[in-house]
Amino acid sequence: MNNEFYPLFFSFHFYLFGLIALASALLFVTRKSPVAAALWLVNVMFCLAALYVMLDAQFIGAIQVLVYAGAIMVVFLFVVMLLNLGRPEDVSDIRGQFPRLAAGAVGLALLAEVMVLARAKFPAQIESAIPSGDLSRGEPGGIIGPVAELLLKDYVLAFELSSMLLLTAIVGAVVIGRKRS
Amino acid sequence: MTAFLESISYNGWILPALLGLPLLGAAVLLLRGRAATADAQMASDRRFALWVFLAEAGLSLGLWWSVNVEVPLWQADFELPWIPSWGVSFHLGLDGIALMLVLLTTLLMPLAVLGGWTSIREKTASYYALLLILTTGMLGVFMALDLVLFYVMWEVMLIPMYLIIGVWGGQRRLYASLKFFLYTMLGSLLMLVAIIWLGTAAGTEGVPNFGYDAVLNYTRLSDAHGSVWLFAAFAVAFAVKVPMFPFHTWLPDAHVEAPTAGSVILAAIMLKMGTFGFIRFALPFFPAAAMLPAVRTVMLSLAVIGIVYGALVALVQPDFKKLVAYSSVSHLGFVMLGIFALTTESLQGALVVTIAHGISTGALFLLIGMIYERRHTRLVDDFGGIAKVMPVFSVFLTIVALSSIGVPGTNGFVGEFLVLIGSFQTQPFYAVIAATSVIIAAAYLLWAVQRIIYNPLVKPENERLRGHDLNWREIGLLTPLVVAILWIGVYPKPLLQKTERAAAKLIQYVEDVRTSDRIGRIR
Amino acid sequence: MLTQTDAPMTGHPLADTVARFAWLLPVLPLLGFLFNGFLSLRAAAHPGPADPTAASHDHGEHGDHGDHGAHDAHGHDDAHHAARHPSAGLVSLIGPGVLLLSFGLALAVFVAMRAAHIEEAYVLTLFQWMPTGKLSIDVALQLDQLSMVMTLIITGIGSLIHIFSVGYMQDDPGYPRYFAYLNLFVFFMLLLVLGANYPLMFVGWEGVGLCSYLLIGFWFHEKANADAGKKAFIVNRIGDFGFLVAMFLMFANFGTLSFAGVEEAAGGLMVGSLIATAICLFLFLGAAGKSAQLPLYIWLPDAMAGPTPVSALIHAATMVTAGVYLVARSATLFAVAPTAQLTVALVGALTAVFAATIGLKQWDIKKVLAYSTVSQLGYMFVGVGVGAYTAGVFHLMTHAFFKALLFLGSGSVIYAMHKAYHETHNHEDAQDMRNMGGLRRHMPITFGLMWIATLAIAGIPVFSGFFSKDEILTAVFARTHGSTLAEASLFGIPGTALLYAIYALGLAAALMTAIYMTRMMLYTFHGPNRTGEAERPHLKEAPWVMTGPLVVLGVLSLVGGWMNLPLITGGAIGPVELLHHWLEPVVGTGANIVTLGETPHLSHATEYTLIGTAVFIAVAGIAFALWRLKPAALVAAKDAPAEQGIAKVLHDKWYVDEAYDAAVVQPTLGVSRTVLWKGIDAGLIDGLLVNGSALLTRAFGWMGSQAQTGRVGTYAWVIVLGAVAVLGAFSFL
């Protein structure tokens, strides 16, 4: 029961990117070589970025592309290349038949439970919830206003703490990664 | 004598002094400087410790005259508030029964130290310090008139013995000491719960009161005197210590592995904690529960099983120390029979057996220690024909063994005879079964003594003992014990008179509660 | 503490006589024991070095640094080559001296007592022993006719045996120790007979058991002797258990343990009362243990392992008669329990016959005498069992005389054999009759005296045995009708029938006694000598210090009978029934109850026939033995053929020891080792509960540790499964 004001464009694109994300995630999990897997994961991230934008979270979409896909995945690729783990010929590290089946079953069970819970918790709003769709939000500060306002007013402590976290992570990574003399 | 004691208000300070002196001695012993050589260190440590114990014994002798057993009040009373908010006071006092046990402890400790004179060679300072702390613990248990103080002293007594067995013991000492500790600890935890329950119940508007008399009044007035669970809590803790039949397996191991002095103290004094506990706490607090037919049958049958079982198993022990340990189970079974038969004769008999067993088994362990020092073995079959090479040892062993068997004219007989004739009046069935142990006791001890001192002298190791009979120290150590054995055997009257009042009071109290209960039920 | 508390008996006629010093009677031997014991220990004791652990370090290079002292005896009965104990002279003065003093004092008290004609006992209270609650036991001595007779026997025969021992044990290195134990024994025995209440008697009772343990195992280096001592003590202890339970019953029912109190309480009971029967049966169990009656006699033959004078004193004259004294002392109690009396008499008779059968086929001279003692004790119990307490005590006295003579005679024979074997260093058994034979030529005095004793024990008229044994048999016969025993019944069999059976058993025992005693005399003294050529010249009479007491005992065995001539003789030979009148005040009440008040009288005809049969039996026995046994055919022990058939069974004492061992000893040891110790103690309580719970906690700990595999994968799984579970739970909420 789509609302007639909701342009076909949105729903088509949403499903498109959704399916691409899903497919690439599946491919990501099944690739033997870490490099291929990493690239497919980057692809998932891009699709997600697109979905964020469609869900009125444009800033997050940008950050996703910039930080997540751009920085973290690059580090991953960098490490993979550094340790030249990319060679696909070594024995596949996918576990045997039984663990995979078990993992699949457990995954499905998990999926079912989450779906049931999600359905139970937000039955009403989910159906009717339709993003406003106009990109230029009328509020002051544009699309990033509300996020920035919250971030620097209510969650300023968490903001500072996360900076401390990043600092320690950097120092930690350097110390651990250093070659012992 | 009593005039002199009044002049120095002996009763006022004697009990805390008896507790404090050993602690002081232990502290000095530990903080003293090290001597040049290990031997010099050993010699000075043991001499110092002996002097402290002799002082303690000398000090305590005054109690015999100062404690007036005719008056129903606690004697040599000493009270200090300790933890007022909890209603716990440092309250010490003696009655006839506690007096006997305190004197047994203080007089036996110097002999135990002399017994282990040459067998303890390393870490002697801490060894003697532990012995001193142990004395405080034991004396504290006998003197405590406050339940929490009693429990604290009960635990204080446990740790030094655990260390003594654990550090200076035989091969399987760790297993034995751990088993001993856990056994007693488990038992006493139940007791702690009961004590706390009683203390809070006996308190007034919120502030608990752990004083002995307060709790006694509380149990008498409320129906707590009939609660079987509280009685069971106390009974299990004391049964483990006595040891009564199913809880006795720690005793043989602890005895076999303990050093001589440890063994003597364990057998002569620590086992009496259990029976003292029954007489001082379990029976007066819960007379109706103790007198329930079911409870009484359980206690009596366990006691009698303990007697016969202990004697039978002692018959087949290869290790002489284990044999004596099982004989202790049997003797203390007599004490329990005496207590639960609840006639004046049987209760007084139980007290005489307690004292007699302390002396006889203490002397037996000293003798085993002496022969162990010379031959380094306790297996009865390793010996044979010792009488030819060590006549003095054989004479002492025969006399002490006879007293342990209970031949008339020695202390063993007086105790057992009174217990049996007393318990026969109310429990003829149990008394007759217990009396059969008289035969088994003669069998196992005489058989062991025969295999040690009589029989042909064939083994070369025994032949080498020729020049190594008991030395003057050991003879001096054993003579007072043998004199005590014969003295109590021939003239036990003073001992009986000292404990008569306390015993009669207990029986009177239990009978009153039982009759008032019955009347209550009838109405 | 030995203060003379104001004895309630101040008014007693004996109070101001020499009886006041009666407490010296037991104390003198005690002093003897202390003195001799000190002498023995002083010589043997050499206190070791201050540091005892040195013994294990220096391995024996100075092991026996020539200690000159008396290292104790070695070698069974052949100890004479060892050095004589340094202080032997002093000991031989103190030991017997103390006994003679005691005997003198006893005679003085006896004279005082005869003069005073006392009716009730003189109780001398020394001090309070066990004052608790209702029970109050005092250490008190009771002097009355019965305890006087026993004291005279003990001190009299005791002194004779002490003098004999001076000669017999003179070369034994353990000489002072021997006399110390012997004196201690006499102390306890006097305590037993002089005690005024049952617990004090019990002190003496176990004390003598202790001394017999020490004396039987005197040469303890031989395992057999030590075992015999232990066996004696433990079997006695079984008897003591019975005595203890009897005392508990008395206290529970009568509230008192003194003889006077119990006597008075027993008087009040009606005949056949259950309590009295129970008490008497337990008392008899005690007596059986001590006086070696049927179920518990096994220790007496083994007790021969001790020195011969010990066997004479303890296992013939004094200790074993304690049981008879106990029954006589509780005369009234037994009188009101006819079933108990019938049991006592029956067991006595059975023991008499049973022991006599074994006695027929024993080769060791002391074993023959031991079984004869058991048999004669059976006789005494028949006497006191049927209520004829005087007859029982009379036989006790005469038996003490001739049995002590027989034992000491065999002692001097063994002494002579030892001397002979010692000269030739021959290790033959000096006690085996097959090695003896024809000794009458070498030892005429012992030979003559032994014959007197044999004729006495066989019951030939004129000798003491005849009077006492005959009196018992007539008493049994007289009580078959008109006595409480006749009416009572045991296991359904009426009293009268039982009494006839007992009489018959008595006759059979008398017959066999005559046979085996004559057999012993024949094999020892008559026929050719089998000791061997080399030893024969050394066989000679024992020194006078040993044969002296024999002569005295010989006279007593002859004269003993006159002390209690039967009524039938009507004063023809001498004063009639002296002992009967003497013991009247003590056992009179008990005896009257049994005979329903009037004295049992048999018509002269029956009495003469009874005496006739008894004499005929004795003579027949001796004649049969003389006719059947041929000492000449005997061969020395070492090459004697093994026994067969019934002879073997008798020689091996009906395999009773083996039966006891198999039925009682081994099962108890087996059960207590496997079931009680290994099974319950080590297995159930220790294994299952204590160590078991320790194992359980360790097992739980191990299971917990298995989850920590260290592989990250496992942890991931655990997290996911946890998440699934939690979400699942939520989905159901």
Add this chain to the structure above:
Amino acid sequence: MVAESLALSAALFTIGVIGVLTRRNAIILFMCVELMLNAVNLSFVALSTLYGAAGQVFVLFVITVAAAEAAVGLAIVIAIFRHRQSVNLDDINLLKG
């Protein structure tokens, strides 16, 4: 729209879980964790359309944490690789119970 994104988020999360459980290579494991984080971010964003921008702030924090975690994680993997020449997780089990 929100329902579909939640469904997608759940699917992606499940795929991430399956990846974690089936792969042995440490780095791929990290990537799967990253995927799971992204899935969660998606649901955050989806729901922020209903409950205000707090969701998006939170996504920001998730991203920073993911970054920190990736950095440290990879440093550890490198250290292990230098020591063990392998990142196969099953070989690394020193912390065994």
